[in-house]
Amino acid sequence: MPEHTGGDGWTILHGDCLRLMRQMQDGVFDAVITDPPYASGGSTPAEKTRSTNQKYSSMSSDKALPDFAGDQMDQRSWTNFMTDWLNEAYRLCKPGAPICLFIDWRQLPSMTDALQRSGWIWRGIAVWDKVTCRPQKGRFRQQAEFILWGSKEGMPLQRNVGCLPGVFRYSNPANAGRIHVTEKSLPLMRDIVQICEPGGRILDPFAGAGTTILAAVREGYEAVGIEKTAVYYKLGSDRVRFALAAGEKTK
């Protein structure tokens, strides 16, 4: 058994998601909801290989959060890696399971390729409006990220899930409160997990600060996360444990 931690209805495993997913049984998850490393953050290879802090954070270097793994891949390696883990995720899911993948504008085309190449049915793109972001003179703001979504095989309309929005408007967590460089908003993730049938088991192979895991448990789901970067495995696990113990509803 790999290093892991957890509590009532949740587990976070420490390690490489591809290696760990290969050890799991077929058809054990009802949804995959995740925010993988984008390997983005620049127009040139040199810009993209900067540290995750340099690429994604506006914090001063004395307050910088730890960097995370998997974000400096070249384009072809990244697309192949996305396809590989998406293949495994497909095997691990039950027929009809939904999948939601966070992605930015640069990697959206490659991610749609990887999703379909690994057998998933691509069903659409929801928009996360981040509300605030850096203004750019003479340019459009990069104010949105995207939630690419689909399903394993057909997605019956009689699933016990209501109508969900196509646009989500939530600010990024404030620098002062966040523990991960690219942490997602907890209220946003509480909305997104609702694509899964009530009480289902959700997989997040790139758990980071555990936001999906915390959101899922708060919404009555079971959740399994995987995190490779040791410091985030520890920080995310502690965050989920303390938040659930405190009965915390929002961050």
Ligand SMILES: C[S@@+](CC[C@H](N)C(=O)[O-])C[C@H]1O[C@@H](n2cnc3c(N)ncnc32)[C@H](O)[C@@H]1O
């Ligand atoms: C974009 S972050 C996820 C942030 C998360 N949604 C949150 O709210 O904190 C992606 C995470 O995936 C992890 N990661 C990268 N490659 C991985 C791999 N091969 N297996 C497991 N985790 C990986 C990184 O360490 C990073 O913490």
